[in-house]
Amino acid sequence: MVNPELWFEGVWWSGYALPTATIVMYILAIVIPVLISVAYLTYAERKVIGWMQLRKGPNVVGPFGLLQPFADGLKLFLKETIIPSGANAALFVCAPMLTFILSLIAWAVIPFDEGWVLADINVGILYLFAISSLGVYGIIIAGWASNSKYAFLGALRSAAQMVSYEVSMGFVIVSVLIIVGSLNLSAVVEAQRGLWFVVPMFPMFVIFFVSILAETNRAPFDLPEAEAELVSGYNVEYSAMTFALFFLGEYANMILMSAMATTLFLGGWLPPVDIAPFNLIPGVIWFGLKTALILFGFLWVRATFPRYRYDQLMRLGWKVFLPFSLFWVVATAGVLVAFDWLPD
């Protein structure tokens, strides 16, 4: 019997080598599926929008066009990276890296199944919220470092938009966690055994869904990259791998936000009903299915709605969502106190 714990017995770094190796393995086990999901999300997006518009979508590279994302990736990889002469080179290169890293490190606290979480920290929700609020820096630094007015305008729009919608997202999270009584994401999922929060908190779920559309700069809130006015917004000066990192980061963020919505409202890894055919399926599959459902919502919205006007976007965030979610937090707290349902 091979016991890996005895491999480095007696060596001074034995206490470090094995934990480091295990953590690296866990990280790879999370990051590689996420990156493959990102590749197939781009494929799914083109396919789904194609079907909705009565087109075929990508169908040439590989069977059913399944190799299309890899062909696109290879194309971006082989292109030349251009750094504009007027750009601030260091920040220009850092911005896409920042976007990409932030979209990956947040996965550390997502519970994929019971106990399947890399870092089960007791402020999991706050960690997710903190990382998602940092996402704006990649965009704003890219816009500024490009030294181009289109990129800068896109970055400013994006910064204002993300800061505005974060406020109502924060209140949605608060209303969920006063029901749960814990900031740990596994505890949030466990609290939904019996009744998913999407049922009693449906208006909050809708607000959260719309806010994550705005937070990830997706249609109908994709003003930062409004191709009609700003050519492509903050990433207009980027090419090859620097562009690819933005692209990957953006899609990984979409998946992350869907996973967050799944955890907060759709019961994470829990099956819809706790009876025989459903609870035999592993939790991670339920988690993936629910995340995919919300991602389909992202694509559906993109194929359906026209882009918001900027003043309407701000009005929706500050004058509709903010007062409503604030009211809902107070109402939730009131109901919990009135019926003595507060968690210990």
Add this chain to the structure above:
Amino acid sequence: MIVEALAFYLFAAVAVACGVMVITSKNPVHSVLFLILAFFNAAGLFVIQGAEFLAMILVIVYVGAVAVLFLFVVMMLDVNFAELREGFAKYLPIGAAIGIVLLAELVLIGAGWVFGPDVAGVAASPTPALSEATNTEAIGRILYTKYVYLFQGAGMVLLVAMVGAIVLTLRQRSGVKRQNIAAQVARDAKAEVTVVKVPTGSGV
């Protein structure tokens, strides 16, 4: 323990280096970015101390919101950097004096903590031990019980500041076209659209 110590020295060294870069870098945008990095490292130090709630709030509030607005403003500014540098020598004595006063106060607090038994008693927090409650609960317990009036007072001060800022910048402009969303949504195709039979050659 070695890893913990290494992490502490890494975060502390980077935080101090960033602090120096904030005041020495030529470009104000770089200054703000270094400030953000300093906040971030301070959050790392909080985590090492076992205060993960404070760390996350620091990142969410300062890095995620306040510093974004800083960056926003600084990027829009059209300042002459050479002119800004000119006053450096003039303000150096005052700045140094403030720095020395702060340093002296820090040293006094540290010394009191070590040498005065009464001070140590004051410094010991009334919050429950880490083993009893998570730090989120500990902060909640003390903030909403013992210090609830101060907490509410701080909230009121911030509210007044916000109202003040809005009052100062609010301008009533005439001739602005506004859209009444309710009226817009309430429009009905039956009332708004009419089908007209247009005779050829004469128009409507």
